[in-house]
Amino acid sequence: MSDTAEQSGTAEKGDTAEHGEQQLSDEGLSEDERRKRRRERRIAAYRSARRVLARPGFLGTLRERLALLDEARALDLHDLDESADAYGDGIVEALEEKTAGLLGKEAAAFFPTGTMAQQVALRCWAGRTGNPTVALHALAHPEVHERNAFSQVGGLRPVRVTSEPRLPTAAEVRDFDEPFGALMLELPLRDAGFVLPTWEELTAVVEAAREREAVVHFDGARLWESTVHLGRPLKEIADLADSVYVSFYKSLDGFGGAALAGPKTLVEEAKAWRHRYGGTIFQQFPTALSALAGLRRELPRLPEYVHHARVVAAALREGFAASGVPWTRIHPDPPHTNEFQVWLPYDADTLAEAATRQAEETKTVLFAHGWEARGPGMAYTEVYVRAAALEWTPDDVREAVADFVARLADVSR
DSSP, rough: TTHHHHHHHHHHHHHHHHHHHHHTTTOOHHHHHHHHHHHHHHHHHHHOSSSSOEEEEOHHHHHHHHHOOOHHHTTOOOOOOOOOOSSSSHHHHHHHHHHHHHHHHHHHEEEEEEHHHHHHHHHHHHHHSSEEOOOOOEEEEHHHHHHHHHHHOOOOOOEEOOOOOOOOOOOHHOOSSSSSSEEEEEESBGGGSSSSOOOHHHHHHHHHHHTTOEEEEETTGGGGGGGHHSOOOOHHHHHHSSSSEESSTTOOOSSEEEEEEEEEHHHHHHHHHHHHHTTTOSSOOOHHHHHHHHHHTTTGHHHHHHHHHHHHHHHHHHHHHHHHHHEEESSSSSOOSEEEEEESSSSSSHHHHHHHHHHHSSSBBBOOSSSSSEEEOOEEEEEEOGGGGGOHHHHHHHHHHHHHHHHHHHHHH
């Protein structure tokens, strides 16, 4: 990245006034409006960048997203001369069968969202166990991001096994002080830093739930990339659970959609509830095609992304240490998947401004996502490593870190 310094040097002089105008124009805006403006600016910089660690499809333009269908046609994923799907047949059924096969389950049901899929799965299990209580982590997606949907919509009663930034332990599950019908495990636990247990820890937790006669459900939104850390193939991991939800867009870059996999009788009931929830949509062939494309293109490459994420994480740590930053945390270190957190001792606005300026001025994006404050003078961001990152060497990462730290100093003045 030898042109980085040259681009940076020429851009800084001309952009000082621009950045000042940006700050002035933010005056009088609400915090939500400022946050929206910062996000728009960050995404614009990302789209014009030449070097990034990941190019997730959801940040692309409509034209770029539509190109995925052309790619799906070229990959010969499905007979495109057959009739389009209607209310879940045709290509949607083909995707369900493929997903069930990949996970080693009897059947699978396609859902428009994971939120719907998991509500349906757990209310079906509640009907079988007679217990609507779902044991889960305090940072699990339904607890943090779904506006209490389990209790408000699903008639379920979530209870928190732990709030520690790791998966529940076997002892915590075994000794929990009230009965529950289902244990839900998010693999990996995104809001704790995309963390996973070891294989031995995971099997012990599942065994503890079985001892309590509870069913086990995996929130596997990012299960696809968990095989490297767990050291087991997808089927063996999924075999531990009674049911599994997977996403088609988070790691696989599809347009959206999810699947619930498990016993045939459970899936048949889930499809009835899918209809009741309004999830049996008339035609979904674009989403189904994009999911099949992701399974063909991205799924085989995820282990490579995970391994390179460890290279990137080590270079980030070394780069911040060499640049004199007093404290840095890569979490987890090494990463368990191709996604991880970076924590730095600066306020979130300063970090966001430095990251966006670097992207705008050098066309290199080191930190593409927003920064979240966690106490005074402390913030973190998430780093995704995908195909675009494979071009980065450790020296590239360290050089970008040095440039980023220099911009932090400028913004902090």
